[in-house]
Amino acid sequence: MSPILAADHLTKWYGARLAVDDVSFAVERGEVMGLLGPNGSGKSTILRVLAGYLHPSSGTARVGGFDVVDQGLEARRQVGYVPEDVPLYTNMRVSEFLAFMGSLRGLEGAALAASVDSVCERISLGAVRDLLISKLSRGYRQRVAIAQALLSSPPLLILDEPTNGLDPRQIIELRELIRSLASTCAIVVTSHVLAEIERVAHRVAILLNGRLLTVHTLGEGGTERQLRVRIRTTDHQAVDACLRAVAGVSAMQFECDQPGGGTWRVSVADAQAGERTVAALAGAGFGVQEVTLAASDLESLFLRLTGEGRPQ
Numbered sequence: 001m002s003p004i005l006a007a008d009h010l011t012k013w014y015g016a017r018l019a020v021d022d023v024s025f026a027v028e029r030g031e032v033m034g035l036l037g038p039n040g041s042g043k044s045t046i047l048r049v050l051a052g053y054l055h056p057s058s059g060t061a062r063v064g065g066f067d068v069v070d071q072g073l074e075a076r077r078q079v080g081y082v083p084e085d086v087p088l089y090t091n092m093r094v095s096e097f098l099a100f101m102g103s104l105r106g107l108e109g110a111a112l113a114a115s116v117d118s119v120c121e122r123i124s125l126g127a128v129r130d131l132l133i134s135k136l137s138r139g140y141r142q143r144v145a146i147a148q149a150l151l152s153s154p155p156l157l158i159l160d161e162p163t164n165g166l167d168p169r170q171i172i173e174l175r176e177l178i179r180s181l182a183s184t185c186a187i188v189v190t191s192h193v194l195a196e197i198e199r200v201a202h203r204v205a206i207l208l209n210g211r212l213l214t215v216h217t218l219g220e221g222g223t224e225r226q227l228r229v230r231i232r233t234t235d236h237q238a239v240d241a242c243l244r245a246v247a248g249v250s251a252m253q254f255e256c257d258q259p260g261g262g263t264w265r266v267s268v269a270d271a272q273a274g275e276r277t278v279a280a281l282a283g284a285g286f287g288v289q290e291v292t293l294a295a296s297d298l299e300s301l302f303l304r305l306t307g308e309g310r311p312q
Contacts, residue, residue, distance in 0.1 A: 031202050050156075
C-alpha cells in the first residue's frame with residue numbers, strides 16, 4: 001500500500017537562502033510523524049510545501065498519490081492544515097465558522113450540517129459550538145482550528161506547533177486528541193519542543209538548518225519514558241524481581257553503585273506505571289532515595305546529532 005505522504009528530495013530556496021535541503025521521508029496511514037528541530041530548521045517550510053502554499057524549488061511531494069505541484073488541487077483536497085497562527089473569524093460563532101469553512105470545501109446542505117456535527121462531537125466542541133470564537137479560551141480556539149481542518153475528512157492532517165501558547169492542561173488534552181485522531185488519518189506534527197513530539201509521535205524526523213539528519217522510531221504513541229531510581233540496597237536480583245512484577249515496566253538496568261545503595265534505570269509505559277514502580281520499591285522496603293526522569297533516547301540522539309549541549 002502506498003504511503004499517504006511521500007516527500008522525495010524536497011528542496012526550497014528563498015532567494016539565496018537554502019531553507020530545505022534535499023529532504024525525503026514518507027508517512028503511512030494511521031501514523032503520527034513528528035518533525036523536530038530548532039527554530040529555523042525548515043519545519044514550517046516543509047509543511048507549507050506539503051499543503052500547497054509553496055512550490056518546492058526541486059524535488060517532489062505526493063499526498064494521497066497526487067503530486068502537490070502537477071496535481072495541486074487534488075493534493076490539497078487530501079490535506080487538513082492547521083498553521084501555527086490560525087486565522088479565525090472571531091466575530092463568528094463556532095458552528096457558523098465551521099459551516100463557512102465547510103462551504104469553501106464544497107460541502108452543502110445535509111452533508112455540510114452532518115460534517116459540522118461530526119467534527120464538533122469528535123473534537124469535543126459541543127459545549128461551545130454556539131459561542132462567539134472571541135469568547136473562547138486559547139485551547140478551544142485550537143480545537144476549532146483542528147475541527148475546520150477535518151471537515152472534509154482528509155487522509156492527512158498537518159499541525160504546525162499546535163501546543164504553542166497553551167497551558168499545561170490544554171497541552172495534555174491536545175496530546176490525547178492528536179493520538180485519537182491518528183486512528184482515522186495520518187498526522188504530521190511539528191514542534192521545537194522535544195517532549196511534545198516524543199509524547200504523540202510514532203516516528204520523528206530530526207531537522208537542522210534545512211537538512212534531515214535522521215528518522216527515528218519511537219515507542220508506541222511516544223509514551224514510554226525512563227526513570228532513574230536511587231535506592232538503599234545492593235541486592236540486584238531482588239530489585240530486578242520486584243521491577244519485573246510491576247505492570248508497565250518494560251526494561252530495567254542497574255547503572256551504578258552509590259554509598260549505601262545503587263541507581264537503576266527503569267523504562268515505564270506511562271506516568272501511572274512510574275507511580276507503581278516507586279510504590280513497589282518502597283513497599284518492598286528498598287528505601288527509595290531519589291526518582292528523576294532520565295534523558296530519553298530521543299533526547300540523547302537529538303543532542304548528539306544537532307551538536308547542542310557540547311562545549312562551544
